[in-house]
Amino acid sequence: DVKVTQSSRYLVKRTGEKVFLECVQDMDHxxxxxxxxxxxxGLRLIYFSYDVKMKEKGDIPEGYSVSREKKERFSLILExxxxxxxxxxxxxxxxxxxxxxxxxxxxxxxxxx
Amino acid sequence: GENxxxxxxxxxxxxxxxxxxxxxxxxxxxNYFPWYKQELGKGPQLxxxxxxxxxxxxxxxxxxxxxxxxxxxxxxITETQPExxxxxxxxxxxxxxxxxxxxxxxxxxxxP
Numbered sequence: 001d002v003k004v005t006q007s008s009r010y011l012v013k014r015t016g017e018k019v020f021l022e023c024v025q026d027m028d029h030x031x032x033x034x035x036x037x038x039x040x041x042g043l044r045l046i047y048f049s050y051d052v053k054m055k056e057k058g059d060i061p062e063g064y065s066v067s068r069e070k071k072e073r074f075s076l077i078l079e080x081x082x083x084x085x086x087x088x089x090x091x092x093x094x095x096x097x098x099x100x101x102x103x104x105x106x107x108x109x110x111x112x113x
Numbered sequence: 114g115e116n117x118x119x120x121x122x123x124x125x126x127x128x129x130x131x132x133x134x135x136x137x138x139x140x141x142x143x144n145y146f147p148w149y150k151q152e153l154g155k156g157p158q159l160x161x162x163x164x165x166x167x168x169x170x171x172x173x174x175x176x177x178x179x180x181x182x183x184x185x186x187x188x189x190i191t192e193t194q195p196e197x198x199x200x201x202x203x204x205x206x207x208x209x210x211x212x213x214x215x216x217x218x219x220x221x222x223x224x225p
Contacts, residue, residue, distance in 0.1 A: 004156070040122075042202060042217035043157070058212065059114070090156055098206055099145050099164070102213070104156025 003027070004105035006091050012111045019078040021108050023091030029103075030096035032074035034058075034066060037088040037107070049074055050096065081112045115140040115207035119216025126193050127224050134219045136203035137185040145206035146186045147213070148177060152199045160201075161188070193223045 007022035025032065033048040035058075045058030047066040055066050063085060067075045074093075078085055088109050092102040116139040126132050138146075144165040149157035163170045163177045163186065170177050174193075179186040190197055200220050204213040 040217060042119075043215040045212060048212070059214075092156070099162075101147070101159045101162075104149075104158065106154070106156050 004091055004093055004103050006089075006105040006108050008108050009106065010109045010111075012113065013078075013081050014113050015082060017078075017081050017112075019081045019110065019112075021076040021078075021089055021091075021110070023074045023076070023093075023105055024072055025074075025093040025103070026072065027093065027103070028071065029093035030071070031094045031100075031102075032068065033092040033094075033102065034064075034074065034076045035090045035092065036060070037090055043090065046076065081110075083112050086110060086112045115143060115205055115212075115214040117203060117205050117214050117216045119203050119219060121219060122217065123220045123222070125222045125224065128193060128195060130193055132190045132193050132197070132221055132223075134188045134201055134203065134221070135185060136187070136205075136216050137183075138205040138207075138214075139184070140205065140207040141184065143184075143205045143207045146177070146179060147204050147206075148175075148188050149202045149204065149215075150199045151202065151218075157202055190221075193221075195223050195225050197221060198223045 004025045034046040035043045049068040065077045091105040094100040094102045119136045147162035150160045151157040176189045200218045203216040
């Protein structure tokens with residue numbers, strides 16, 4: 001079974017802190033994604049990566065950056081956390097190509113105080 | 114960019130009844146339409162998908178229909194069971210690769 005793990009289920013940070021969210025997948029998938037999920041807004045793509053060191057902006061990249069140094073790991077970075085970044089963050093991975101199932105991790109609930 | 118509208122936002126049915134969730138999309142180049150189910154405390158999971166060269170696809174109690182002319186697609190769940198209770202998301206793969214655009218989700222509650 002594909003497994004996508006996220007470093008924390010719950011995280012509480014203070015405004016202005018630098019925050020790292022880590023995601024690891026164990027199925028040698030080329031594509032990895034970061035989404036945020038907010039009530040009434042569904043899932044919105046922040047960034048995705050189709051290869052090591054490659055990244056593409058999604059629909060809401062402002063305030064975020066990403067890092068993919070190894071194929072299995074995709075990190076989301078909040079350079080200076082703000083209260084409007086309080087949200088559920090979901091990581092996903094898929095095989096290379098557009099039509100492949102995305103496998104999601106359980107999510108990280110981030111609260112910025 | 115692609116815009117996906119999903120209705121209804123909440124749906125409550127009695128066990129054994131059918132449930133239908135509808136989505137419309139804006140990009141006529143969209144050609145792949147998956148549906149994801151998210152149970153409480155978990156990430157979304159693919160339950161069925163359809164490509165634009167197919168009008169309908171069925172997998173046991175769930176089916177998806179696609180009308181490319183009208184740019185809408187629907188999820189049908191028959192003989193609903195309490196374990197079908199979850200949030201369901203439709204999605205569309207528009208003209209740009211990799212980027213799925215998701216609907217806002219439907220909270221389905223199946224009452225025993």
